[in-house]
Amino acid sequence: MKCSSCNKSSWDVRPSRLFKSVVCNECHMSRLKLKDPDLHSVIIEQRRQHIKQSRQTLNLTQVQLAPLLGVSVKSIKNYEQGIREPSKSVLILLEQLVKAESKRGGQ
């Protein structure tokens, strides 16, 4: 699918009420930041917490988690500080790790 705003091809393209058309997550979030900075920061904060909580569920340090997600330690730090947003593939990988861990942990 193609983003109707930046024209980039991405599989992370979906309908956005802000654009009234289909756009990529990047465009959606940057428009949201302009239109509703409060809501934008709430979403960023939720994502930040999600990364951190997932890592704590896995009982891993940032240094241990980084290679499992195929990113640098600095990236993990940035995610948890809300400086950078993890890509969809990183989030999916993290989700799989958490699922595998809860299976191991649960009887």
Ligand SMILES: [Zn+2]
């Ligand atoms: Zn776009």
